[in-house]
Amino acid sequence: MNAPRKLRIATVSLAGCFGCHMSLLDIDEQVFALLERVEFDRSPLTDIKHCGPCDIGLVEGGVCNSENVHVLREFRAECKTLVALGACAVNGGLPAQRNHIDVGRCLSAVFQSRPGMDTAEVPDDPELPLPLDKVHPIHEVVRVDYFLPGCPPSGEAIWQFLSDLLAGRTPRVASPLLHFD
Amino acid sequence: MTRLAWADTMDETLQRYGRRPEYLLQMLIHLQGAENWLPPAALTALAGALGLPRARVEGVAGFYSFLHTRPVGQYRVLFSDNIIDRMAGSQAMMARLCRNLWLSPGQCSEDGLASVDFTSCTGLGDQGPPLLVNGYAIGRLDDARIDAVCELIRQRRPLAEWPPGLFHVDDNIRRRDALLAAQLRPGQALQAALAIGRAGWMAQMTASRLRGRGGAGFTTAVKWQACRDAPGAEKVVVCNADEGEPGTFKDRVLLNTCADLVFEGMTLAAWAVGAQRGFVYLRGEYRSLLPALEATLARRRAEGWLGRAIGGVAGFDFDIEIHLGAGAYVCGEETALLESLEGKRGTPRIRPPFPVTHGYLGRPTVVNNVETLAKCCLIAVHGGAAFAATGTAQSAGTKLLSVSGDCARPGVYEFPFGVTIGQVLEACGAQDTIAVQVGGAAGITLAPYEFGRRVAFEDVPTAGAFMVFDSSRDMFDVAHNFVRFFAHESCGFCTPCRVGTAMLADTLDKLAEGKGSPADLIEIEDLDRVLKQASHCGLGSAAPNPVLDGLQKFRPAFERRLMHADFSPAxxxxxxxxxxxxxxxxxxxxxxxxxxxxxxx
Incomplete structure (x- = not known):
């Protein structure tokens, strides 16, 4: 009897705070159970820079700049199942609170008119990704298979969600684990 | 000066409605007459006078499309936006009016003279495209009539001085059967019902197998018996004349041509259940009918068919008052209607309890459609058995259909239940028909292979709308129009409907712009499921119908709008x-x- 193939998981934080990743680590000793079933591809946990072919992609955070778009598209292209993890990926969350402000005014307020800045110029280094005029939830940029809301979703919710996914069950996180705050 | 305008009207309003909170909506409608909008100070003053929280008053004022909490033009022009009106050229008419008056849709002109916008179906689908100016309908718009309207607005002529011909509305009755051909004297049906006594009359109703004409088809006699037997001495009869379903207008014609039958039907219901009070809830779009209806009520009181000891029967006291709606489709749902009748926002109630035990102000209440009530007169005069002998096994009697769209003779057709779609199409002179929308936006889309189906509760149920589309039409546009209608008319109370209808409309917008992908069709199906399963009332659960039918029967119209990509952002x-x-x-x-x-x- 061959052991079942380990599933490959990639994770990333776009316009997020890494809170969802912290919550993922909050599954505590279940990490061992998880590692028996999966191996990690691109992730802040592995420091792999580009995502290879994966079974599951977990995306934390919304889409706030051009780099987010490229990374998200790489995830969509490589991951069979793509999951929006947490409030920001699902709805834009806290970073999207800038959406009612003109991004030009934001840049100007931060780089041109803030006291104590050395130079009053908006950085133009091509290395820096440009911000989009609005922060978008990830499903407005790529097709998304599953959504797990919460700010962050609890470790327990993430574990239940992943257990379902790994076992081939359609994930179903119900109240009280399911919440939007 | 302007302050005085509403302040004067305030005293008159309070006096007229006696400071009763259940008349709040009527008071707001009346008060708005002073300045065309409701200034914040007026809302504060009204809240104070009624002893209601300010938020409650503003909540009601903010709910209804025809109440304005911000200034609008002295002339407020609203173009009816049903798909049928669009097909008749409403958008070009609006563009012409905007060009003539230097206006943009949705904005008030700088001099405060006029504002222009779209509104949901105004019930003139047989003589469109129509508009409402300060609540009064003008149909059959063409370039000349639009120019005439613009000239009158420029001259600031009061509406009362506009040529009456502009406001003429045709009945367009194309086929008469038992109801529309009946020549009953006022009081004839009542005399017959009074003669056989309360129990005898209820027995006739039971024998008639009459089912509600508003769409749901509940057996009228069962509803009446439940109300009669419900505890509580004060019973109420309500006529639902909030005919808001896009594409229907037969109740307008009934109220215009046989108001006596409708009022007499209400009185017959009152006789059966023992009610003293009756209300007609008349949609705001039909307010031009109000003076004639009030006159008919006054005449019936003078003739002794309303008031005390009706028909000489001691203790049979019943009278009817008319309440106006103010542009809210959801108020056609009977519990939302009752909320509105009580002066509240039109949020549907949770059932049970049903209105027959807990209706208007918690009293046992019968809510019947205009057509249902009119039919009761036939039953009283000719007997329940005669009525039951027509129609089909489960659908006795006739049905009024409001036919509009691509046909030679749009108008009202009265057919016995059981008539096929094809027979109606032939009668109205429709050719090259690719689809018929029966029952309005919330109804069913029928493709040619279904034209042999029958109008009946057991096959194709309908409240009366019958919209015809020929091969020049794109059925995606039809579904798109209906979905936007539902998004606009969602009452906002429950999240699945408030958010779901908006997301569905956004997704169809994306398709309309040619940015759709296969993933969006899956999204649409997911949204449809949420709306169907999780909505608080029928509005939300019916909202996906046009899309579900469209995807099933006219899928290529949707697919041709997809980009050949996995997903593309909107x-x-x-x-x-x-x-x-x-x-x-x-x-x-x-x-x-x-x-x-x-x-x-």
Missing amino acids: FDLDGALRRARQMTGRDDAGAHLPQQAEPPR
Whole structure:
């Protein structure tokens, strides 16, 4: 009897705070159970820079700049199942609170008119990704298979969600684990 | 000066409605007459006078489309936006009016003279495109009539001085059967019902097998018996004349041509259940009918068919008052209607309890459609058995259909239940028909292979709308129009409907712009499921019907709008970087984004 193939998981934080990743680590000793079933591809946990072919992609955070778009598209292209993890990926969350402000005014307020800045110029280094005029939830940029809301979703919710996914069950996180705050 | 305008009206309003909170909506409608809108100070004053929280008053004022909490033009022009009106050229008419008056839709002209916008179906689908000016309908718009309207507005002529011909509305009765051909004297049906006594009359109703004509088809006699037997001495009869379903207008014609039958039907219901009070809830779009209806009520009181000891029967006291709606489709749902009748926002109630035990102000209440009540007169005069002998096994009697769209003779047709779709199409002179929408936006879309189906509760149930589309029409546009209608008319109370209808409309907008992908069709199906299963009332659960039918029967119309891509954003990705490029002065490759993802490696 061959052991079942380990599933490959990639994770990333776009316009997020890494809170969802912290919550993922909050599954505590279940990490061992998880590692028996999966191996990690691109992730802040592995420091792999580009995502290879994966079974599951977990995306934390919304889409706030051009780099987010490229990374998200790489995830969509490589991951069979793509999951929006947490409030920001699902709805834009806290970073999207800038959406009612003109991004030009934001840049100007931060780089041109803030006291104590050395130079009053908006950085133009091509290395820096440009911000989009609005922060978008990830499903407005790529097709998304599953959504797990919460700010962050609890470790327990993430574990239940992943257990379902790994076992081939359609994930179903119900109240009280399911919440939007 | 302007302050005085509403202040004067306030005293008159309070006096007229006796400071009763259940008349709040009627008071707001009356008060708005002073200045065309409801200034904040007026709402505060009204709340104070009624002893209601300010938020309650503003909540009601903010709910109804025809109440304005911000200034609108002295002339407020609303174009009916049903798909049938669009097909008749409503958008070109609106553009012409805007051009003539130097206006943009949705904005008030700088001099405060006029504002222009769209509104949901105004019930003139057989003589469109129509508009409402300060609540009064003008149909059969063409360039000349639009120019005439613009001239009258420019001259600031009061509406009362406009040529009456402009406001003429045709009945367009094309086929008469038992109801429309009946020549009953006022009081004839009542005399017959009084003669056989209360129990005898209820027995006739039971024998008639009459079912409600508002769409749901509940057996009228069962409803009446439940109300009669419900505890509580004060019973109420309500006539639902909030005919808001897009594409229907037969109740307008009934109220215009046989109001006596409708009022007499209400009185017959009152006789059966023991009610003293009756209300007609008349949709705001039909307020032009109000003076004639009030006159008919006055005459019936004078003739002794309303008031005390009706028909000489001691203790049979019943009278009817008319309440106006103010532009809210959801109020056609009977519990939302009752809320509105009580002067509240039109939020549907949770059932049970049903109105027959807990209706208007918690009293046992019968709510019947205009057509249902009119039919009761036939039953009283000719007997329940005669009525039951027509129609089909489960659908006794006739049905009034409001026929509009691509046909030679749009108008009202009265057919016995059981008539096929094809027979109606032939009668109205429809040719090259690719689809019929029966029952309005919430109804069913029928394709040609279904034209042999029958109008009946057991096959194709309908409240009366019958919209015809020929091969020049795109059925995606039809579904798109209906979905936007539901998004506009959602009452906002429950999240699945408030958010779901908006998301569905956004997704169809995306398809309409040619940015759709197969993933969006899956999204649409998911949204349809949520709306169907989780909505608080029928509005939300019916909202996906046009899309579900469209996807099933006219799928290519949807598919041709898809890009051949896995997914494409609805917004312009590269455009979203424009502002940042401007701020940084960059134009390198990294400062741009392709709309489509690169093909997978």
